[in-house]
Amino acid sequence: MRKAFDWWWGIALAFSLLAAMRAFLPLPFVNEILIFSIYAIGCSFLLGRVGFISFGQPAYLAIGAYGTAFYLFYFGTNPYIGILAGLASGFIAALIVGPLFVRLRSDYFALVNLALAVIVFFLMQKVLAPITKGDNGLWFLTNMTSTPVLDITRPSQFFVFAFIVGLAIWAFYKYLDDTLFGACCLATKINEDKLQFLGYSNFSIRLAAFVIANTTTALAGSLYAVYIGAVSPEITSPARAADPVVVILLGGAGTLYGPIVGSIAYTGMKDVISKLIGNWEMIIGPLLVIIMLAGEKGIWGTLEPWLKTLLFRNKSVVPQKNSSIEGN
Amino acid sequence: MDTSLIVPGVIFGLSIGSIYFLMAIGLSLCFGLMRIISLDQLLYYSVGAYITYSVNLHTGSFWLGVLAAVAAGAAVSLAIERIVFRRIYERDLTFSMITSFGVLLGGVGIIKFFWGLVPRPVPVPISEQMSIFGTEIPIYRLIVILVAIAVYIAIWLFLNRTIIGKAIRAGIENVEHVEGLGINVARLFTITFLIAGTLSALAGALHAPLIMVDPHMGLEVLAFVFMVVIIGGLGSIKGTLISSIIVGQVVSLGSLIYAPLAQMAPFAIMLLILLVKPTGLFGSVLLKR
Numbered sequence: 169m170r171k172a173f174d175w176w177w178g179i180a181l182a183f184s185l186l187a188a189m190r191a192f193l194p195l196p197f198v199n200e201i202l203i204f205s206i207y208a209i210g211c212s213f214l215l216g217r218v219g220f221i222s223f224g225q226p227a228y229l230a231i232g233a234y235g236t237a238f239y240l241f242y243f244g245t246n247p248y249i250g251i252l253a254g255l256a257s258g259f260i261a262a263l264i265v266g267p268l269f270v271r272l273r274s275d276y277f278a279l280v281n282l283a284l285a286v287i288v289f290f291l292m293q294k295v296l297a298p299i300t301k302g303d304n305g306l307w308f309l310t311n312m313t314s315t316p317v318l319d320i321t322r323p324s325q326f327f328v329f330a331f332i333v334g335l336a337i338w339a340f341y342k343y344l345d346d347t348l349f350g351a352c353c354l355a356t357k358i359n360e361d362k363l364q365f366l367g368y369s370n371f372s373i374r375l376a377a378f379v380i381a382n383t384t385t386a387l388a389g390s391l392y393a394v395y396i397g398a399v400s401p402e403i404t405s406p407a408r409a410a411d412p413v414v415v416i417l418l419g420g421a422g423t424l425y426g427p428i429v430g431s432i433a434y435t436g437m438k439d440v441i442s443k444l445i446g447n448w449e450m451i452i453g454p455l456l457v458i459i460m461l462a463g464e465k466g467i468w469g470t471l472e473p474w475l476k477t478l479l480f481r482n483k484s485v486v487p488q489k490n491s492s493i494e495g496n
Numbered sequence: 497m498d499t500s501l502i503v504p505g506v507i508f509g510l511s512i513g514s515i516y517f518l519m520a521i522g523l524s525l526c527f528g529l530m531r532i533i534s535l536d537q538l539l540y541y542s543v544g545a546y547i548t549y550s551v552n553l554h555t556g557s558f559w560l561g562v563l564a565a566v567a568a569g570a571a572v573s574l575a576i577e578r579i580v581f582r583r584i585y586e587r588d589l590t591f592s593m594i595t596s597f598g599v600l601l602g603g604v605g606i607i608k609f610f611w612g613l614v615p616r617p618v619p620v621p622i623s624e625q626m627s628i629f630g631t632e633i634p635i636y637r638l639i640v641i642l643v644a645i646a647v648y649i650a651i652w653l654f655l656n657r658t659i660i661g662k663a664i665r666a667g668i669e670n671v672e673h674v675e676g677l678g679i680n681v682a683r684l685f686t687i688t689f690l691i692a693g694t695l696s697a698l699a700g701a702l703h704a705p706l707i708m709v710d711p712h713m714g715l716e717v718l719a720f721v722f723m724v725v726i727i728g729g730l731g732s733i734k735g736t737l738i739s740s741i742i743v744g745q746v747v748s749l750g751s752l753i754y755a756p757l758a759q760m761a762p763f764a765i766m767l768l769i770l771l772v773k774p775t776g777l778f779g780s781v782l783l784k785r
Binding site: 215221223271273274278280282283284286287291294295409410413414447448451453455456457460 | 527533580583584589590591593594595597598599600601602603604605606608609715718719722723725726730759760763766767770771774775776
């Protein structure tokens with residue numbers, strides 16, 4: 169019981185915070201934070217645990233979103249099946265490009281992913297324009313039928329759904345950290361030669377991590393599609409390629425809760441900044457530089473040790489076995 | 497297909513390839529010597545194009561604009577190097593990539609602030625055509641190709657005939673040894689970064705009359721420039737030249753066959769080459785320092 173509590177307290181705390189935000193903040197804002205944090209955790213896992221930085225996350229986001237959009241626009245009406253379609257297309261796409269990409273060195277990996285994002289953008293904007301309707305995007309808000317138990321076509325119920333999905337994903341990633349697979353991922357980042365000596369294949373571990381992370385990203389894409397009710401090539405525009413990277417660096421790369429903290433900070437900032445000057449790049453760019461120069465620990469990375477001493481001052485003997493595995 | 501389509505296609509491809517070459521050579525040199533991926537080269541490219549536009553608008557002289565663009569590119573890249581990159585040469589490769597993306601994004605914001613979102617046209621300075629094999633070719637495109645050839649020769653001479661160039665080449669092999677010989681490596685880094693930024697600005701200035709100048713133009717060529725760098729192999733000048741010719745031709749001839757192919761084909765070629773040789777055509781096997 170005690171152990172289960174230790175395992176859950178962080179996630180429970182983080183998500184009760186999100187639930188509390190629902191009461192105070194406007195609904196679209198909280199929904200966006202939820203989707204964004206799911207979007208960012210895949211990238212965070214790749215960067216912090218496997219040591220791959222991906223500037224191409226928008227590509228996988230778009231693949232998920234378009235998977236959902238194609239289903240809901242052309243074939244069916246059930247948003248849940250739409251989300252499954254997006255998830256499946258993300259999984260397949262990751263499985264196709266994964267074996268090519270994970271063989272690369274991390275610098276080439278980053279560049280190739282960035283190129284992929286741009287290519288998906290072109291693909292959706294121009295090449296597949298007869299199907300994707302080009303820059304106008306696919307609009308299918310009215311195509312979706314309400315579902316019996318949890319009607320995710322309505323924003324308030326969508327929040328509940330996204331909340332449950334987010335909770336499940338965080339539990340999954342926390343579980344991954346505890347398993348042998350999670351340890352292997354960290355090992356490929358730190359010393360791939362040693363891992364090979366131990367009899368593991370770097371390639372298959374990286375491939376599995378790549379597929380898991382990018383399927384998560386595709387899931388975020390399909391959630392986005394269902395929530396907005398429309399998809400346009402804008403979501404994979406190269407100008408937004410850095411979004412998840414900024415979020416996880418803001419929150420703290422490789423930490424479990426970094427993506428949530430980063431999403432809250434980033435979405436909030438973007439909201440406020442675009443209201444004030446409408447030119448968010450001018451702030452986000454220098455901010456990114458400052459975060460990097462200040463030591464790339466991010467908000468959560470700075471907050472976490474401080475929070476831990478505060479919470480566990482009396483129980484300092486309790487070993488914090490999970491959270492001590494830091495990426496950097 | 498007859499020659500009346502092929503010849504302009506090849507020339508068009510060579511001119512596009514020249515622009516990519518001018519930009520990719522900076523990225524490649526920066527990677528080779530400093531082990532950084534400098535995404536902000538794309539910012540100097542946009543800055544070059546915008547300065548050319550503004551100078552051309554006010555003085556009416558395009559070539560004066562190119563000169564001003566090159567000067568501006570040098571100044572901006574020097575400032576960025578001093579403020580930002582000075583502090584991150586020692587760090588991981590991905591670190592420089594994220595930081596330079598921040599610089600790029602901030603720069604795009606500043607460009608939007610000054611010039612607005614509207615795409616701006618730059619008139620072609622030489623509208624005359626020249627007849628090659630019976631087809632009319634715009635002279636301006638030939639000039640772009642000639643500039644790229646001149647830059648390649650100049651860079652080759654600089655790297656092989658001058659002492660600083662030789663130091664840079666030695667630094668690409670082993671930077672500690674160069675430092676041990678008493679050469680000021682920090683100055684070497686600054687010079688290389690300056691060359692890269694200047695060439696990117698030149699590329700932007702020369703590209704401006706061929707396209708519309710808009711704040712996101714850097715992000716639009718980004719994919720192609722990276723494909724050039726990846727296919728050629730990071731850190732190799734010869735590889736960059738060859739791959740920029742390949743990518744230029746694929747873009748141009750591909751669009752003759754089927755227009756959307758122009759954007760997809762280089763990517764397919766890149767994937768194929770990476771499948772065979774994960775470090776690109778001429779990439780070194782050097783790992784991170």
